[in-house]
Amino acid sequence: MLGSQAFAANPDVSDSDEAVAAGKTIFNANCKSCHKLDQKYTGPALRGVSDRRSIDWAKSFIKNSQALIATGDAQANALYKEYNNLAMPAHEFLSDDDVMNLLSYIEYGDKAEAVVEGAAGEGAQVGGGSGVPSEYLTIIVAVLVVVLLLILIVLGLIISVLTKYLNNQKLDEEDDEFINQKFDVKKLFKSDAFLIIVTALVIALVAKTAIDGLYSVGIQQGYQPSQPIAFSHELHAGQYEIECQYCHTGVEIGKSANIPSANICMNCHTHIQNVGGKEGISTEIAKIYAAVDNNQPIEWVRVHNLPDLAYFNHSQHVAVGGIECQTCHGPIQEMEVVYQHSTLTMGWCIDCHRQTEIAAQGNEYYDKLMQLHAGSKDALKVKDIGGLECAKCHY
Incomplete structure (x- = not known):
């Protein structure tokens, strides 16, 4: 900005x-x-x-x-x-x-x-989506309209010049009446040419709207559902600087970051929110106590969700790749209520793989790959180690 x-x-x-x-x-x-x-x-x-x-x-x-x-x-x-x-x-x-x-x-x-x-431009999505951007389609429609107007102007000039030329010639009464006939707006609206032009514009606008809609299918950027407990990432990850990995324990060791159980919440709240007994706790914290007492999981609403056809592994990106949580999830430490920050589209992922350099320094996982890449002048990027192969994410 x-x-x-x-x-x-x-x-x-x-x-x-x-x-x-x-x-x-x-x-x-x-x-x-x-x-x-x-x-x-x-x-x-x-x-x-x-x-x-x-x-x-x-x-x-x-x-x-x-x-x-x-x-x-x-x-x-x-x-x-x-x-x-x-x-x-x-x-x-x-x-x-x-x-x-x-x-x-x-x-x-x-x-x-x-x-x-x-x-x-770039298909957004914000970013980062794939396909024909809306701005580009708008430009195409605008250009078509301008071209049609120019054609009408040129045709008008041609008619004007021809009319003047023919008026200077000796014409019979029938030809003279035809050449000097007055412009009829009703006939224009009923003419085939006018109907063709209007139909073409309507089809272009409908096609643009349909294509915009198709490219937005499956994109949930900005999705921000209400949660059963008003958990604030701004408070916990921002103000108290609690590491994401403390609650999302699977992020460095497995495919899923996993949603923390109520027991993880109680590791802290047993001590810091127990002043005055259970009667002294807030309404939202009481919901955690209730979940533990009743042995019932908290039904959190999932925010980030990839389609089943796509495979994503958190540990591969976080533990091996050294990618920060904010790279994909945005400023999570500033969110009172979590929302989907990125488009998470295929194009967004591929673009990241094309641009992201491998964090190889001090990481033995990449030693051999760095040796093989030593002769190249360009930095080793994800795309160079199979990051663009279809089977990496779809199999």
């Missing part, structure tokens, strides 16, 4: 290939689902931000936009309101060098693709 207009990049932002490459990795991992360089998306186009804003302001906004907004900063609050109070996730894990590399990519990266990206 950093705004967009014409720019000349800040001289403090490096244009070196190394900085741009490092910034691209950061952008793809943290920003790409909501931003583009040269086109508005879920958030504004980013290129030129270092000219429009100070470097210190950009760092503050990128690392924690909500904190900057809370200070009353006019520019930050204006952007927040412009984009319907949509909060940008905090990126406090980024160092100052990371942010500078990110700005390098924003200002100097992928300029050759800017025109193409500006015209076609």
Whole structure:
């Protein structure tokens, strides 16, 4: 949410290939689902931000936009309101060098693709979905309308010129009456040409609507169901900084992160919420006590759910790949009620596999692969170790 207009990049932002490459990795991992360089998306186009804003302001906004907004900063609050109070996730894990590399990519990266990206965009979903984007289809319909109007104008000019020419010729009465007949609006509406044009426009609009609907099938981005207990990730993961792995115990050892049982909740609440006995606890905490006393599981509502045809393994990504929970689940530590942050589409996953570099340093799992890849100038990425093979996710 950093705004967009014409720019000349800040001289403090490096244009070196190394900085741009490092910034691209950061952008793809943290920003790409909501931003583009040269086109508005879920958030504004980013290129030129270092000219429009100070470097210190950009760092503050990128690392924690909500904190900057809370200070009353006019520019930050204006952007927040412009984009319907949509909060940008905090990126406090980024160092100052990371942010500078990110700005390098924003200002100097992928300029050759800017025109193409500006015209076609990316299917969202926010990000990150696949297929023909809605903006592109809208452009096609608009171009068709303009072309049809131009054809009508040209035909009108041709008729006008021919009429003037024929009026200067010697014509019999019947031909003269035909050439100088008055324009009849009713006949126009009943003409085959008008009906064909209107039909073509209606078909184009219906087709666009249908295609938009088809590309949104199965995408649940933003899904935020009410839960049986008002559990706050903002309080537990944010304020108290409880690690995700403490409650979601399977995330590093199995396919599923698993939903924590009431017993895990009681590990803490037996001690910190027992002041005054059971009568002194809150209504929501009482529900946990009731679940334990009655030996009944808490019926949490699942938020993130992939189709059965897709295989995803948490331990492979978290324990082996070193991927942070926020990469897929968004700023979970800021969510009072959890919602699906990413599109979780096939295109979104494939794009991540194409862009994500393997965290091989200190990880023996990748030693042999790094040896085989030693002759390449490019960094080892997920796509290089089978990340784009169909059978990796579908079998």
